[in-house]
Amino acid sequence: RVACGLDSMIIGEPQIFGQVKDAYEQADLIGTLGSELHHLSQNTFRIAKRVRSETAIGQSSVSIASTAVTLAEMLFSDLTNRNVLLVGAGETSKLVGRHLKSAGFCKLTIANRTLSNARKLAEELGGSAIDLQTIPSILPDADVVISSTASQLAVMGKGMVERTLKSRRHRPVMMIDLAVPRDIEPEVGELRDIYLYSVDDLQEIINANLNNRHHAAEEADLIIKREIASYRFRHESREKDETLVRFREHHEAIKTDELAKALIRLKKGGPADDVLAQFANQLTNKLLHRPTQQLKAGNNDIIKVISDLYQLDKRSE
Numbered sequence: 001r002v003a004c005g006l007d008s009m010i011i012g013e014p015q016i017f018g019q020v021k022d023a024y025e026q027a028d029l030i031g032t033l034g035s036e037l038h039h040l041s042q043n044t045f046r047i048a049k050r051v052r053s054e055t056a057i058g059q060s061s062v063s064i065a066s067t068a069v070t071l072a073e074m075l076f077s078d079l080t081n082r083n084v085l086l087v088g089a090g091e092t093s094k095l096v097g098r099h100l101k102s103a104g105f106c107k108l109t110i111a112n113r114t115l116s117n118a119r120k121l122a123e124e125l126g127g128s129a130i131d132l133q134t135i136p137s138i139l140p141d142a143d144v145v146i147s148s149t150a151s152q153l154a155v156m157g158k159g160m161v162e163r164t165l166k167s168r169r170h171r172p173v174m175m176i177d178l179a180v181p182r183d184i185e186p187e188v189g190e191l192r193d194i195y196l197y198s199v200d201d202l203q204e205i206i207n208a209n210l211n212n213r214h215h216a217a218e219e220a221d222l223i224i225k226r227e228i229a230s231y232r233f234r235h236e237s238r239e240k241d242e243t244l245v246r247f248r249e250h251h252e253a254i255k256t257d258e259l260a261k262a263l264i265r266l267k268k269g270g271p272a273d274d275v276l277a278q279f280a281n282q283l284t285n286k287l288l289h290r291p292t293q294q295l296k297a298g299n300n301d302i303i304k305v306i307s308d309l310y311q312l313d314k315r316s317e
Contacts, residue, residue: 001221001224002016002020003016003017003020003044003045003047003048004017004047004048004051004052004057004220004224005017005057005058006057006217006220006221006224011057011062011210011213011214011217012057012058012062012213012216012217013058013062014052014058017048020044020048021045024041024045040231043227043231047223047224047227050223050227051220051223051224054219054223055216055217055219055220055223056212056213056215056216057213057216057217057219057220059212059216060208060209060210060212060213061205061206061209062206062209062210062213063095063206064092064178064199064202064203064206065092065095065096065098065099066099067202067205067206067209068096068099068146068176068178068197068202069096069099069100069103069105071174071176071197071202071205072084072100072103072105072144072146072174072176073103075144075172075174075195076143076144076174079103079104079105079106080104080105080106081106081107082105082107082143082144083107083109083141083142083143083144084100084105084107084108084109084142084143084144084145084146085109085111085135085138085139085142085144085145085146086100086108086109086110086111086121086127086146086147087111087112087132087135087145087146087147087148087149087155087156087183088111088112088147088148088149088150088179088183089110089112089114089117089118089120089121090148090149090150092148092178093110093121093146093148094121094124096146096148096178097110097121097124097125097127098125100125101125101126105144106126107127108122108125108126108127108128109122109127109128109129109130109138109142110122110125110127110128110129110130111129111130111131111132111134111135111138112129112131112132112149113131113132113149113151115129115130115131118130118131132155135155135156135160136160136163136164139156139160139161139164140164140167140168142173143171143172143173143174144173144174144175144176145173145174145175145176145184146175146176146178147175147176147177147178147179147183147184148177148178148179148183149179149183150179151179151183152181154182154183154184154185155183155184156175156183156184156185156188157185157187157188158185158187158188158190158191161173161175161184161188161191161194162191165191165192165193165194168193170192170193171193172193172194172195173193173194173195174195174197175188175194175195175196175197176196176197176202177196177197177198177199178199178202179199180199182198184196186198251287254283254286254287255283258279258282258283258286259279261279261282262275262276262278262279265278291306294306
């Protein structure tokens with residue numbers, strides 16, 4: 001459940017699986033990983049991968065940053081040639097920028113009131129940097145605009161965006177406003193070819209996705225329970241096989257030891273009948289020594305097991 005993300009605060013988040021694998025590799029590196037824990041860990045990794053491939057546990061975005069990028073991907077099929085304008089250089093923009101890069105968006109421009117902060121983030125993301133005053137000249141080329149500043153006033157108004165659209169010739173623009181209060185005037189959403197989403201819109205999508213993950217978690221739980229039952233069965237079967245091997249080895253050792261003694265007596269010229277009789281008696285005594293001790297101790301469970309094992313009740317009938 002932990003490796004599959006079912007016990008995480010955000011159900012299905014994949015980071016915990018990576019942390020479990022890191023812990024396994026560290027244990028293996030320093031030599032604290034026994035054969036049983038190694039076997040159990042490999043089964044855990046296999047089950048976690050199965051859960052992610054057979055359920056929708058990790059398919060829906062449940063963070064603001066990843067949901068914003070998912071919306072942009074839905075509007076544009078070719079991501080590599082799309083121009084993205086990130087307004088703001090804080091943590092939210094940094095997260096969104098990383099998601100954009102992972103998704104395939106390559107042309108990133110970061111706009112910020114403090115140009116040095118924009119340059120710092122642009123260097124990390126492989127983009128370019130501008131100040132807020134330069135936005136009107138850059139906006140006509142932007143296919144995706146994602147804004148998250150701490151400004152108390154709107155950074156982009158309806159008039160600015162309307163002038164931009166004239167040069168775009170009906171090419172659509174995805175605008176996502178993650179700021180509170182808003183960076184983009186709500187009236188911008190009334191313009192043709194503009195697809196405007198606010199942080200509230202994204203939260204509604206996230207809530208629906210979380211609900212989907214809860215349903216997927218129920219499916220995942222069934223997979224895990226079946227796999228645990230299967231593992232326990234295999235584990236118990238392996239234990240029985242190992243016990244049976246040790247049981248046979250124990251009695252084989254007794255036989256080999258007594259046989260060696262009998263052969264020595266024969267080589268010394270002992271009568272064959274006497275040697276065989278002594279061998280049989282010694283072998284029987286050694287084989288029955290421990291069971292006899294347990295029977296004398298009066299352990300009822302042991303008595304019943306031995307009685308069932310050798311079918312003693314049937315022989316006395």
